[in-house]
Structures are given as C-alpha cells and as structure tokens.
Amino acid sequence: MKPSLFIALLFIGFVVFGSAFSSCTTDDVEAVKGIDSTLVPIDTNGARGLVINEVLYDPSNSGLDGDANGDGVYNQDQDEFIEIYNNGPTSLNIGGYSIKDSILVGGLATTRFTFPDNTVIPKGKAVLVFGGGTPTGIFGNCQIFLSMDQSGLSMGNSGETINVYNRKGTLIMSFNSDAQSNNPNESYTLNPDITGSFAQHGTAVPGKLFSPGTRINGVPF
Numbered sequence: 001m002k003p004s005l006f007i008a009l010l011f012i013g014f015v016v017f018g019s020a021f022s023s024c025t026t027d028d029v030e031a032v033k034g035i036d037s038t039l040v041p042i043d044t045n046g047a048r049g050l051v052i053n054e055v056l057y058d059p060s061n062s063g064l065d066g067d068a069n070g071d072g073v074y075n076q077d078q079d080e081f082i083e084i085y086n087n088g089p090t091s092l093n094i095g096g097y098s099i100k101d102s103i104l105v106g107g108l109a110t111t112r113f114t115f116p117d118n119t120v121i122p123k124g125k126a127v128l129v130f131g132g133g134t135p136t137g138i139f140g141n142c143q144i145f146l147s148m149d150q151s152g153l154s155m156g157n158s159g160e161t162i163n164v165y166n167r168k169g170t171l172i173m174s175f176n177s178d179a180q181s182n183n184p185n186e187s188y189t190l191n192p193d194i195t196g197s198f199a200q201h202g203t204a205v206p207g208k209l210f211s212p213g214t215r216i217n218g219v220p221f
C-alpha cells in the first residue's frame with residue numbers, strides 16, 4: 001500500500017470512529033441536559049417524566065409471600081423495593097440522584113441510596129432499587145441496584161415519605177406511605193402503570209402482590 005493511501009485510510013478511520021465516539025458522549029451530555037426539563041410534567045396535559053411507579057415498603061411476612069427479590073428468603077428490609085420509570089422523551093442520566101426518607105437525623109434527611117455516576121435509564125425503561133439480598137429472577141431485564149450496599153432502604157410502614165432528589169439536591173418526586181394504608185403486605189403501584197394513581201397491587205391483579213421491574217401484568221417495560 002502506498003504511504004499516501006495508508007494515511008488517507010487512517011484519516012477516514014479517525015473521522016468515522018472519532019465521530020461515533022463523540023456522538024456517544026454527546027448523547028450522555030444531552031441526556032444530562034434533558035433531565036431537569038423532563039422531571040416536571042413534560043406537556044401541558046401533565047404527562048409525567050421520571051416517575052416512581054411502584055413501591056414495596058411492607059413485604060408480607062407470611063411464608064415467602066414477601067420474597068420480592070426472589071432469593072428464597074423473606075427479609076423485611078431486603079425485599080423492599082422502589083421501581084422508577086423513565087417516561088420522558090430521552091434517556092436520562094440519574095447518576096448522583098438520591099433516595100432519602102423523611103426521618104431527620106441531626107436535622108438532615110437520611111440518604112438511603114445514591115445512584116452511581118452515569119446510571120442511565122433508557123426512554124421507556126425502569127430501574128429497580130431493592131433493599132438488599134440476592135435478587136434472583138428476570139425483573140423485566142431492568143437495571144437492579146441494592147440499597148444495602150449503602151444504607152438499606154429501611155422504609156417505614158407508616159408515617160414516612162420517600163423522596164427522590166436530583167444531583168443538585170432538588171426534590172423531584174415523592175411517595176408518601178402514610179397517604180396509603182398501613183401494613184398492606186403488598187406493594188403500591190401506579191394503576192394503570194406510569195399514568196395512574198397509586199393502588200395496592202392486589203387490587204390491580206388479584207393475588208399478585210408486586211411486580212418489580214415489570215408492568216402490573218408482568219410484561220416488561
């Protein structure tokens with residue numbers, strides 16, 4: 001190969017692969033930029049961006065009924081979970097977003113989990129945060145995190161509000177367990193998923209106590 005041809009091919013390769021690489025990073029940057037505008041209602045009809053779609057703060061203690069993480073063990077802390085869905089128009093980088101409870105320690109809300117840097121929820125997908133344990137199952141193939149790696153979710157069964165903050169520390173969404181009934185032994189889910197109001201999971205699908213990582217009917221997001 002002539003040296004001039006080699007240099008030309010090298011240049012073309014650099015342009016092609018270089019642009020592909022930079023578009024990946026640009027997508028991430030765009031996702032970061034898009035976050036704040038999609039956390040508020042994304043249209044005038046009140047369509048939601050990022051949403052808390054399901055919360056299990058009180059797993060059933062009857063046998064393995066409350067084994068939401070599927071590891072064959074019931075544990076009231078480990079089997080708790082929060083399911084968060086991206087209903088916005090773009091993928092969202094939620095790295096640095098944190099889940100805190102409303103119980104103050106030294107005047108500060110306790111941080112229960114902080115998403116690792118560059119955690120991206122694709123548009124139309126969800127992430128799951130379990131209290132802990134060894135999640136065993138498919139869970140709609142969504143990303144799974146364990147709060148126990150940090151402090152555990154430790155969601156009170158009453159009198160507690162779960163708050164989600166963006167990386168700037170701005171409160172963006174909440175779930176108030178006290179507004180629901182106490183000790184439900186099942187999750188609360190938006191019904192219908194994403195757009196509805198919170199209802200006990202078993203009222204949406206009788207006998208089905210939770211649906212971590214999927215829609216109420218078990219279909220993946």
Ligand SMILES: [Ca+2]
Nearest residue numbers: 057155156157
């Ligand atoms: Ca609990």
Ligand SMILES: [Ca+2]
Nearest residue numbers: 067071073074
């Ligand atoms: Ca379990």
Ligand SMILES: [Ca+2]
Nearest residue numbers: 054211214215
């Ligand atoms: Ca669900």
